[in-house]
Amino acid sequence: MDDLRRAFDPEVFRSTGHVFVDQLADYLAAALRGTTPVLPAISPGEIVRVWGSEFPEQATGGLQSLLQRVIESSNHLHHPRYIGHQVTAPLPMAALCDLAAALLNNGMAVFDMGPAATAMERSVVGWMARQLGFGPAADGVLTSGGSVGNLTALLAARQAKAGFDVWSEGAHAGPPLAVLASDQTHYCVQRAVQIMGWGAGGVVVVPSDAGYRMRTNALGDAFRRAQHAGRSVIGVVASAGSTATGAFDPLESIADFCRDNDLWLHVDGAHGASLVLSERHRGLLRGIERADSVVWDAHKMLLMPALVTGVLFRDGARSYQAFAQEATYLFAGEEPQERWFDIGARTLECTKKMLSFKIYAALQVYGTRLFGDYLARTIDLAQRFAARLREAPDFEIAVEPQCNILCFRHVPPGVADLDALQLQVRQRLLETEGFYLVQTRLRGKQFLRTTLINPFTSDADLEALMHEIRRLAASA
Ligand SMILES: Cc1ncc(COP(=O)(O)O)c(C=O)c1O
Structure with a gap:
């Protein structure tokens, strides 16, 4: 004792x-x-x-x-030379909120297990929905990451559009289902579809254009291909922005296609939905207000510690359909809408961390402008870096960056295997512990990939990166 x-x-x-x-x-x-190693x-x-x-x-x-x-x-995400995956350097105050959330340990599922957590989640979800341009009927939940968020939204889409009660009767009670999504869609969408039992053919791929955006004039063809394969298409998943290059699919024309074909529009805005907070960049998301559901990760571009994701529904009633089952011991057997405050009825999690506190606190303490300024700063930096790389004869960029994700490669003269060079250079960069960046393959070529997500990465850091890449490549 x-x-x-x-x-x-x-x-x-x-x-x-x-x-x-x-x-x-x-x-x-x-x-x-920047006096520690990055990784x-x-x-x-x-x-x-x-x-x-x-x-x-x-x-x-x-x-x-x-x-x-x-x-x-x-891995030291606060180091200005952390320019790797889309996980942010969190606001230190948000980490303190997570400490308090851990100690209080209010597990949420039902109101009694987290009154303040429930109230803050309602406020944060309402705020997010308003930023997206959704009306007063909107609603949603916070959940543990974009992957869970996309699954949650697609479960609701399935219940709304399948034409039969898949939740109760099972997937075999109707035709096999499918969604249309571009070849740039994050793998968790394919995974969600396979978790739902639709098999590998449950995502029908729509090609992307030279800027890695969904080719909306190919949607009709994908729709017909799905039908020929005996699939009933329930919706389209758009990316805003995509993981590999940060490309934003043209949401207005995808929304038109969904309206004309009675399809659900889901926008995976895990990375890019935050851009609604930037006056200068929110145009990339034009049409998002017409989505049926949106996923928005705060641990990517809202400076929050992982994981915290908004799953937002234009028609809030849909948020009750993702997990339609009752758990009488928890939810007292009433219609779930009547118990809107028992948020666990609408999330994959039963016990859930107090996810809302850190966002609520940051919005309250710092105000919203901080986020708009941060977002614009990272995108400006990516654009200046792209310009610098374009000017350099020994570098090429994959595509002009639409946000703060930039893919490029080093192409010094006289190198036979440029793909191998990128991989070698990345490996050596990691060995120096001076930078952290990742790699990706795009249209058959190997690229180095950066997400300029740390608010303190500077032009000088990126200049030093180019210098270091040249040095390591020369000695490869
Ligand atoms: C576009 C997109 N969707 C979904 C995810 C998955 O999100 P999470 O890692 O929070 O599960 C990612 C992760 O990078 C992403 O880029």
Whole structure:
């Protein structure tokens, strides 16, 4: 019992917490200054060996040194030379909110298990829906990531448009279903479709144009192909923006196609929905207000710690159809709409973290302009970087960036295998621990891929990246 009492001792928590936050603040200072490695160069096998899995029976203390090791062996997203995947350098205050959410541990599913969490989630969801241009009937939920969000939205789409009650009767009770989506769609859409039991043919691919946007004049052909294959098409999934290149599908004309063919329009705005907050860039999302559902990740372009995703429905009643089953012990057997405050009826999660606090707090404490300014800053940076790469004879870009994702390759003269060179250069960059960027294949060619998501990445960092790539390629 003494051990348990000590483990819960508020004064120990206070003093440990002060040291803990001091350590995190030191990490933050060093990472923002760029004086830590971005990602330590260590292989999966090596690091697992170092960490071990033997635990003592008696208390040993040592949280401080453990946190230090965790920090040192992590990828440092606050480092301005982190330019890799679409996961942001979170606002430090949002991380503090996550700490409070963890300690309070209000599991949400039903109102009693998180009154404040429920209220803040309603406010955040309402705010997101208004930013998208949805009307007062809109509603939605927060959930754990874009993949779960896309599955949630597609489950609702299926219930609305399949023409039979798939939820109760099963997928075999009607014709096989399909959605149309471009060849640039994130893999989680294919995965969601296969989870729903539609098989690999459940996504009918629409080709993309030279800018990697869905070719909307090919939608009719894809629709007919699906029908020939015996598929009943329930909707179109548009990307805003796409993962590989940040391309925004033309939502207005996709919305027209959906209206004309009575299809559900789902917009995967995991990365790009945030752009509605930027006066200068929201034009890329014109037509999003006509979507039936939208997924919006706050851990990508809203500076939030992972994971927090809005799943937003133009007609809020649809949000009750994704998971239509009752759980009488939780939801008291009433019509789910009457218990709108028991949010677990509409999410894949039963127990769910208090996801809303960090967004609510950031909006309240910093105001909305911070986000618009941040978004514009990252996109401006990507455009300047693209211009710089275009000017350089030994670099080429895959496509003009529409947002803050930019793919490029190094093409020095006299190299026979340029694809291999990109892979080698990336590997060597990681070994130097000085930059973190990723790679992607586009139309048969290998590219280096950057997401300029850290608010403090500068032109000088990107100039240094070009210099470093040249140096490493020359010695490859
Ligand atoms: C367009 C798009 N949709 C969905 C996802 C998946 O989101 P999450 O990683 O939050 O599950 C991603 C992730 O990068 C994405 O880029």
